[in-house]
Amino acid sequence: MHYWLVSMRGGERVLEQLCEIFPRAEIFTHVVDHRVLSPRLRRHTIHTSFIARLPFARRHYQKYLPLMPRALEGLDLSEYDLVISCEAGPAKGVITRPDALHLTYCHSPMRYIWDQYHQYRAQSGWAARAMMPLFAPFLRQWDMASAARSDVVLANSHYVAARIAKAWGRAAQVVHPPVETELFAASEDVGEEYLWVGQLVPYKRPDVAVAAFLASGRRLHVVGEGPMLARLKEMAGGAPHVRFTPRLSFGGLRAAYAQSRALVFTAEEDFGLVPIEVMASGRPVLALGRGGALETVVPGVTGQFYAKSSVPALTKALDDFEAWLPAFRPADAVARAREFSPQHFRAEIEAAVAEGFAALLARLSPKKRPVVALGEQPAAFMLHVEQA
Numbered sequence: 001m002h003y004w005l006v007s008m009r010g011g012e013r014v015l016e017q018l019c020e021i022f023p024r025a026e027i028f029t030h031v032v033d034h035r036v037l038s039p040r041l042r043r044h045t046i047h048t049s050f051i052a053r054l055p056f057a058r059r060h061y062q063k064y065l066p067l068m069p070r071a072l073e074g075l076d077l078s079e080y081d082l083v084i085s086c087e088a089g090p091a092k093g094v095i096t097r098p099d100a101l102h103l104t105y106c107h108s109p110m111r112y113i114w115d116q117y118h119q120y121r122a123q124s125g126w127a128a129r130a131m132m133p134l135f136a137p138f139l140r141q142w143d144m145a146s147a148a149r150s151d152v153v154l155a156n157s158h159y160v161a162a163r164i165a166k167a168w169g170r171a172a173q174v175v176h177p178p179v180e181t182e183l184f185a186a187s188e189d190v191g192e193e194y195l196w197v198g199q200l201v202p203y204k205r206p207d208v209a210v211a212a213f214l215a216s217g218r219r220l221h222v223v224g225e226g227p228m229l230a231r232l233k234e235m236a237g238g239a240p241h242v243r244f245t246p247r248l249s250f251g252g253l254r255a256a257y258a259q260s261r262a263l264v265f266t267a268e269e270d271f272g273l274v275p276i277e278v279m280a281s282g283r284p285v286l287a288l289g290r291g292g293a294l295e296t297v298v299p300g301v302t303g304q305f306y307a308k309s310s311v312p313a314l315t316k317a318l319d320d321f322e323a324w325l326p327a328f329r330p331a332d333a334v335a336r337a338r339e340f341s342p343q344h345f346r347a348e349i350e351a352a353v354a355e356g357f358a359a360l361l362a363r364l365s366p367k368k369r370p371v372v373a374l375g376e377q378p379a380a381f382m383l384h385v386e387q388a
Helices: 010-021 057-073 117-123 126-147 158-168 206-216 229-236 250-259 274-280 291-295 311-327 330-340 342-364 379-387
Strands: 027-029 046-048 082-087 101-106 152-155 194-197 220-223 242-245 263-265 285-288 303-306
Touching: 010 082, 010 342, 057 126, 101 342, 117 126, 126 158, 152 158, 152 342, 158 291, 194 206, 194 250, 206 220, 206 229, 206 242, 206 311, 220 250, 229 242, 263 274, 274 285, 274 330, 285 291, 285 311, 303 311, 330 342
Parallel strands: 027 046, 082 101, 101 152, 194 220, 194 263, 220 242, 263 285, 285 303
Antiparallel strands: none
16 A cells, blocks of 8 residues: 555655565555656556545645545455555555554654654645645644554654654664666766755755855755746856756766765755665765664764754755865775665565564464363353353
């Protein structure tokens, strides 16, 4: 059960690996755009909830968020022994058989109703700002209640596990997402240009990176598109050492990773795939010391952290980073990235499923009691038998 299939991003890459483990699995989702799916996912039978039949659902699915709990509970999953829900939007609220195992792999509790509620509301249009206070309390109650339906909860990072404990009151085992590290390789042709990659949205703080590089005079290549692109270009004011590329092919992105001086990672992410892809390309990372990056970047080995999301803090960190850079060894970054390979992920998922089924069967099986002959039963039991 995947929340929605309208792009191929980190969550969908995890779904691909789950499909590798369970090649005959069927996929359920709220809405799907088959045109954007990878061949791996298109091989599977895909079912949708009633959300897919609503007007303009493929493009405006998030506007139907208040209806998604009912849509999930309307899905008939009674024939399945194992249900895996991939949670970042509503997915885990499905109803399963008592003797079926329901495992939830959580990328994040829904940010827009929990810890980033006020940020999302401030960035929304006037209609959404008016409606969010009306439906958010209901969604929070449902989100907490539906968390009890999962037999096993896995989190993609310790950072997300802490948020799960806060929002759902559930303990979560950490299984880091898979990164296809074998697709990336180091290069001898390393340039002087730092790299920023991602969607240009406020929470990723590309504005901090652009402002810091404008102040320092160092070269920055920003790769990504989003609502902040025009504003960032205006900030740069045509400065020759800060350039923007809205989109790169995969081959172009691989080359940008391998030839960059380093990645600048300004976002507080739940996990963050880009730093691992860059390390797999033999390059270091300068990251904000918060969120999932703390679990992937090794300070003094594969990169450095800066403590505060501000232009002065990043500008100072760039100076420190340049002083450390001669000690960096590309082989260390590549070795660290390989710890997040798909093989590691699949092995941990298979182990979690096996352990989950063992615990489920133990709960369903009658407790073993010593066999006692009829004549050895307590007197109260014997009196009850005689009366019967």
